[in-house]
Amino acid sequence: MVSESEVALAKAVLIHGPLSRSALTSTLGLSPASLTRLAKPLLERGVIVELDDVADGSVGRPSRPLDIAPGLGSFVGVKLTGDRVYAVATDIRAESLRGEERRILARDPDAVIAQVVEVVGALAVSDLAGIGISVGGVVHDGVVRHAPFLEWQDVALARRLEQALGVPVSVENDVVALAEAERWFGLGRGMSGFATLTIGAGVGYGLVVGGDVVHTPDATAGTGGHIPLDPYGPLCQDGHRGCAQAMLSAGSIAAQVSAALRRPVDYDQALALAAEGEPAARAVIDAAGTALGRMIALAANFSLQSSVVLAGEGVALFALVEPLVRAAIEAGRDPLAQPLDIHVDESGFPAWARGAAAVAIQAAMDRLDAPA
Secondary structure, eight states: OOOHHHHHHHHHHHHHOSBOHHHHHHHHTOOHHHHHHHHHHHHHHTSEEEOOOBOOSSSSSOBOOEEEOGGGOEEEEEEEOSSEEEEEEEOTTOOEEEEEEEEOSOOSHHHHHHHHHHHHHHHTOTTEEEEEEEESSEEETTEEEEETTTTEEEEOHHHHHHHHHSSOEEEEEHHHHHHHHHHHTSTTTTOSOEEEEEESSSEEEEEEETTEEOOOGGGGTTGGGGOBOOTTSOBOTTSOBTBHHHHHOHHHHHHHHHHHHTSOOOHHHHHHHHHHTOHHHHHHHHHHHHHHHHHHHHHHHHHTOOEEEEESTTTTHHHHHHHHHHHHHHHHSOTTSOOOEEEEOTTOTHHHHHHHHHHHHHHHHHGGGSOO
């Protein structure tokens, strides 16, 4: 078995490596002797490897950086929406290797599970070590308690997919999974705390404090989508006026622009029209920009974090309205508060599937302390 301290070392090497032994002792607060003791079983089990000598500028012999072993397997991340199955095969650091996408033909669990099995098979991963599934909705212990886009209630998704695929399966709320990916492998790597805001089919809010993603029952309930942002804004489908969902979701923005122009446009077209200066589209997008700034300010004020990661398939909005976003942030923050750092993950929709892969990778690392 691998001890908890040894797992912590393996995780540090995975997230931040390759790292010299001196860097690892500093990062983990270990003595050189303790690091050697902890690294030995990981090297023997093939969890980490020593790379070639590298001169690091210090006195003495060159260091041999430690890195995660490349042979720990590949992973699959699957993002489920109301109408699509999107999957990526990744390496141990959640770097995408290839992807597959399918339109959901029927939303009942049996049909969707069959499509997930099909898309995983199409990726043809020979060394599959784990699968992560992310779903918009309430998820607890591998069970999808409520998924509004799929119209699911109490679906034991992890157990059923493990039976069908024969590998460990982790299921997580999509925003929580994306926050985990940003924390381990993305723009939040190395930050002790940040808020994650996602824009797309819905509006999501995740939080990292003290180096850990906040996992509470409400973290998967979508509460961030109904934060009031504009008392004169449109109604969301639940009847909340000017909430985050009404002001920032792709569907609501497209519907507002379509109504103003009296013709149907989708979200990308709405952004393009605003960029061209079309007055009605510009007014909707500008209002969304102010609302986004208010939401960022609120997230920072209540979480006491001064870094925000923006992500999701609708994040292109930010580039069109950045001055309005920053003006609304300034108006909503105390002058003595720390300046906000805004980090934009522009990878769009693939970020969701990568988030799912990240939770599978985390689960695999946690299993290191199981008997070999």
